[in-house]
Amino acid sequence: MTFDALIVSHGQPSDPDVGEAEIAALAAAVAAHLPEARVEGVTLAAEGRIEALSADRPGALIYPMFMADGWFTQVQLPKRLAEGVGPQLVSFGLDCTLPMLAANWLRQVCTDHGFEPYGTDLVIAGHGSGKSRRVSEATRAFADRVAEDFGPKSVRCGFVEEDPSLTDALSGLGVNAICLPFFAAKRGHVLDDLPEAVAASGFQGIVLDPIGLHPDVPEMIADALHWRATTPDVTSCI
Structure with missing residues (x-):
């Protein structure tokens, strides 16, 4: 099956391009393990970009590249995503693997x-x-x-x-x-x-x-996205 995924990080508000380059590189590394998916990276710091990307990808899986869940992942991120996007996976730091x-x-x-x-x-x-x-x-x-x-x-x-x-x-x-x-x-x-x-x-x-x-992180994220795309009834990794 084919699917879309967005990997989202906080980014660097003082210099958004730095964070955007980092998350784009991570997304490319993840995509190398997911030939069936279109994977892109985006930061919350890049004004308007997450809104535009998510609007163009209805149903895209959201992978938060955050160390914990909190205001950014539970309030700001869902608020800025286009309607119909999701589900959102557990944050990177809480991934059970x-x-x-x-x-x-x-x-x-x-x-x-x-x-x-x-x-x-x-x-x-x-x-x-x-x-x-x-x-x-x-x-x-x-x-x-x-x-x-x-x-x-x-x-x-x-x-x-x-x-x-x-x-x-x-x-x-x-x-x-x-x-x-x-x-x-x-x-x-x-x-x-x-x-x-x-x-x-x-x-x-x-x-x-x-x-x-760590060099194995892109494959770990790819596995999480593939697992979620092929197991839609399971909502979390614990």
Whole structure:
């Protein structure tokens, strides 16, 4: 069967073209795994673009490239979509297959560096929020599921906008430690706040790229879209 899909991210309001280029590249990578689909990427920051794209694609599946559900995915995104578009899938950070992908990655990192998972301290770096607990709850749920699969010595979460801070979470660990950023892209907080926290904490472990940049993510998203297109009566992945 053929179908349309839109992958939607927040984007960068100060420079919309940057986010548009990123999400377009992700959509192209996803489309490579879905020859039967027309997949395009769009950001909420690009004025008028999501309205135009969705109007031209009735029935298109919507994949939110967000780390948690909240105002942007539950209010703004549905409001800006053209009538008849959807359904909307669960956000990227809540996808039930993401923790397994992360755990497999962490095991490979341990192998590459001569670590054993049971001797490794894991830090999940997240955004957090001073307004809503949804973001930190999603981060902690992800961390718990990854730890259950990966089996580290310890697991901590640190946040940019709430406690515990990134600096606190990264402090007091040895070289057998891995920091995995629970972010979709490598900009903003990942380029500024995280390196500052690493320096301030004296963290000596490995800092990975954001989970959203893992090379297996496009195939994961493609699988989610294919599954939803061929299983219309199932509404979520839990």
